[in-house]
Amino acid sequence: MDFTYDDEQDALREAVRGLVGKAYSDFEHRRQTVLAEPGYSEDLWRQLAEMGILGLPFAEADGGSGAGPVEVAIVAQELGRVIAPEPFLASIVLAGGLVSAVGTAEQRADVLGALSSGERLVVLAHAEPGSGRANAACEVTATQDGDSWTLTGIKEPVPHGARADQLVVSAALPGGGTGLFLVDPSADGVERTGYAAFDGTRAAKVALASAPATPLGEPGADVEGSIATVHDIARIIAGNQAVGALETALRTTTGYLTSRKQFGVTLNTFQALTFRASDMYVSLELTTSLVLWATMVLAEGDPQAVHAAAARAGLQVARASRHIGQEAIQLHGGIGVTAEYSIGSYTAHLQALEQLLGDATFHLRTLAGTVAEHGTLEPV
Amino acid sequence: MRLQLSDEDRELRDELRDFFTTKVPQEIRDDVRAGRELTRDQIVESMRVLNSAGLAVPHWPVEWGGKDWTELQRHIWHEELQAACVPVPLAFNATMIGPVIAHFGSQELKERFLPATANLDIWWSQGFSEPDAGSDLASLRTTAVRDGDHFVVNGQKTWTTLGQYGDWLFTLVRTDPDVKKQAGISMLLIDMTTPGLEVRPIQLIDGGHEVNEVWFTDVRVPAENLVGELNSGWTQAKFLLGNERVGVAPVGATKRNLARAKELAGRQLDDPLVAARFAELENELLALELTALRVVADSTDGAPHPASSVLKLKGTELQQAVSELTMDMAGPAGLASGAGDDSALPEWTHLATPTYLNLRKASIYGGSNEVQRQIIAKTILGL
Known part of the structure; x- marks a missing residue:
């Protein structure tokens, strides 16, 4: 039983604090950041990527550094200390976590690689009006036509959904169960309305009307x-x-x-x-x-x-x-x-x-x- | 960051668990589990069983029977004792006066008292609080005036727990009335059979007799019974009070009581309101236990962790909350506190309300919870 951090973990904390803590050491800077779009600092996000923070939890084969939950937790503590508005939870932990758990090797390398490098912001679109905290998708449905899939329904609130370059969307499968899909938000059939939440972070309504989607992992599998x-x-x-x-x-x-x-x-x-x-x-x-x-x-x-x-x-x-x-x-x-x-x-x-x-x-x-x-x- | 105990600590835990559950008489452990009042003989017997295996006073110096354990190992010992329903070694002996004599006493005092204290051949009682010196202990007024080879003690102590069983009393007395109040206090050891010393019971709201007043009328105490230097009693008192770090929160016993309450709950647990109360308390208790582990893990230099106050504060609140839940589960049966063996109601329902009433003391003794808040505000938060 040991509650202490080792030297490397302490060094990680120092590094994150040196970057994020310093960036938001003046609360006014945080305030101005969330007043402007996209509601966080793209610059800081890129620096976090360069430091290897965004790839921390992902396997090395997928473009990450294979660190454990304790390291990810240290990053989260430091983000929390200055209530950094960056989309770490929505993208790295939630979307990245699901791609890591469900995606094929190819998808993992592509999505997690781009997420780790800061090149692409990927977020999870799971909550639906009226779904509460269900783990299953309810009203958003997936339709299969041969090898192609489309999604229809409304996801809201989707954290950082308006800024995202790629969405991981949950949907009810035709054969029952819930599947996950990668969606390009610029595709036809995807309409996004972004807004600021009361704490300055961003969320969006994402309306899907037969939007093209790629199954994450094995098509049709309940995840x-x-x-x-x-x-x-x-x-x-x-x-x-x-x-x-x-x-x-x-x-x-x-x-x-x-x-x-x-x-x-x-x-x-x-x-x-x-x-x-x-x-x-x-x-x-x-x-x-x-x-x-x-x-x-x-x-x-x-x-x-x-x-x-x-x-x-x-x-x-x-x-x-x-x-x-x-x-x-x-x-x-x-x-x-x-x-x-x-x-x-x-x-x-x-x-x-x-x-x-x-x-x-x-x-x-x-x-x-x-x-x-x-x-x-x-x-x- | 690591969840598991080391192999060494796990082995120790298993050995202790085995010893406590096989060597300490089942009848005593059953009484503890049921929350019954223990007799003097039971407390003595249990402590002697522990002492025979060197497990009564592990936190004492090794030469006086202690174990050279880490704080975590002491914590494990304390938790396993409670989990096995073994009465915790008498605090007055094991955690209060024993370590004080070992630290401040002369060689003669150590030899005379420490082995008998560890074996509970001497039952110690505490004479600290007075009617006008509670949280403000340094205001105590009981006097000790030197007269040849003796001190002559006059005054009154109160809240002397189990004083009716006591052989000896460790007490704080005023030996210099003309200096700052903390600087004129000494610690004296007093044989409770000395003429002029009288123990009077205080009846409590649970109907029990647990605490006493101790009155001194020209009680003559040999000067060699002074612990440490004259007028250094406040130092020893602070040492004694700060020494209760391990075990300051009765986590193990509260956990055991909560688990037992759940067994007794039966169908009541189907009620979502009752289930929620249990779930909430279990969670708070887990958080407290983990905090206790963090505190012991961080106390390697021997200095008390400031968060000890958190343990006392939250630990007693949860101890009280569990007794409250148990009482609420007893419902109308709780009225039968005076029922005898022929009662149609289960024994636990008889005990539930007196236990709840009795435990109101927990947030008052050992430095009231308001004193703990004061300590947190001043020493931790710098307020």
């Missing part, structure tokens, strides 16, 4: 299980991103308490405020522990264990995000709800992560559904 597993992986990686954001939110808040003066004294004079900051710290520590553990479970690779760990980390992260996010704003007072000051955007971004990958009720339902089967939980 709902892979969609579920990659979402579980994304939950754990997003948990790391949240931990980074939660740390900054707490540090920003304590910094404010020691500098802001009211009634002639700094706010940390008031125990009513400092005790609440202490409770935020408790939330953060517990969350960090559970997320690091889930990351180690992910590194072990058993999908069943990963599913449970994702729900556990997801529940804890969601609870802490609400607790710390809400208290961080409250302890700041009015400035906490302004767009100009950073703290409110942290709360917003934490909320966006939750909406993308599951709130407390969702995860608690998963855990409560199997509660009779849990013995005493042994973390090691």
